[in-house]
Amino acid sequence: xxxxxxxxxxxxxxxxxxxxxxxxxxxxxxxxxxxxxxxxxxxxxxxxxxxxxxxxxxxxxxxxxxxxxxxxxxxxxxxxxxxxxxxxxxxxxxxxxxxxxxxxxxxxxxxxxxxxxxxxxxxxxxxxxxxxxxxxxxxxxxxxxxxxxxxxxxxxxxxxxxxxxxxxxxxx
Numbered sequence: 181x182x183x184x185x186x187x188x189x190x191x192x193x194x195x196x197x198x199x200x201x202x203x204x205x206x207x208x209x210x211x212x213x214x215x216x217x218x219x220x221x222x223x224x225x226x227x228x229x230x231x232x233x234x235x236x237x238x239x240x241x242x243x244x245x246x247x248x249x250x251x252x253x254x255x256x257x258x259x260x261x262x263x264x265x266x267x268x269x270x271x272x273x274x275x276x277x278x279x280x281x282x283x284x285x286x287x288x289x290x291x292x293x294x295x296x297x298x299x300x301x302x303x304x305x306x307x308x309x310x311x312x313x314x315x316x317x318x319x320x321x322x323x324x325x326x327x328x329x330x331x332x333x334x335x336x337x338x339x340x341x342x343x344x345x346x347x348x349x350x351x352x
Contacts, residue, residue: 182245183244184244185242185254186242186243187242188240188242188243188253190234190235192243193227193234194227195243196230196253197226197227199243199277199279200253202279203253203279204221204277207277208312211314212337213340216337217338219338239257239261240256242254242255242256242291242294244290252276252277252278252288252291255274255275256273256274256295256299257271257272258271258304266306266308266348267306269304269305269306270348271298271304271306273292273307274309276295289325292325296351300351304351306350308330308348311345312344313332313344313345325349327347327348329345330347330348331345332344
């Protein structure tokens, strides 16, 4: 079993789009209407949008590989790229997804560790993320990793407003 993490570049654009769509759809399609899922993905995961995010110097994407297969990805933001105005001492984990068939293998924890490592390198004191209030498995996972709920924000999924918990972890 080999696991490694690689920063995404423009050469990874099509693979990034593919895994973004696949993991988002499988994670949220059972609890949301097909129209809302499709509408969101057509906005968030276009090649143009992902390319724009890849070129933002305050954002980074990483693939995680399990036995040389792309198994998940991470998107982090600092400074003005953060989706909420939390504070300048924080790094945001905007997206962290593992393909269903690779879950429960420690890959999510590896990506969290990568985010923490980068946060420390950037002099950040906290990391935070938004997680849908109905995503109980993710909330439980983040709690075991030292995150606590520090607030909420609204996430718009098509024509529906949903509540995300803001979860924060202070770095030592």
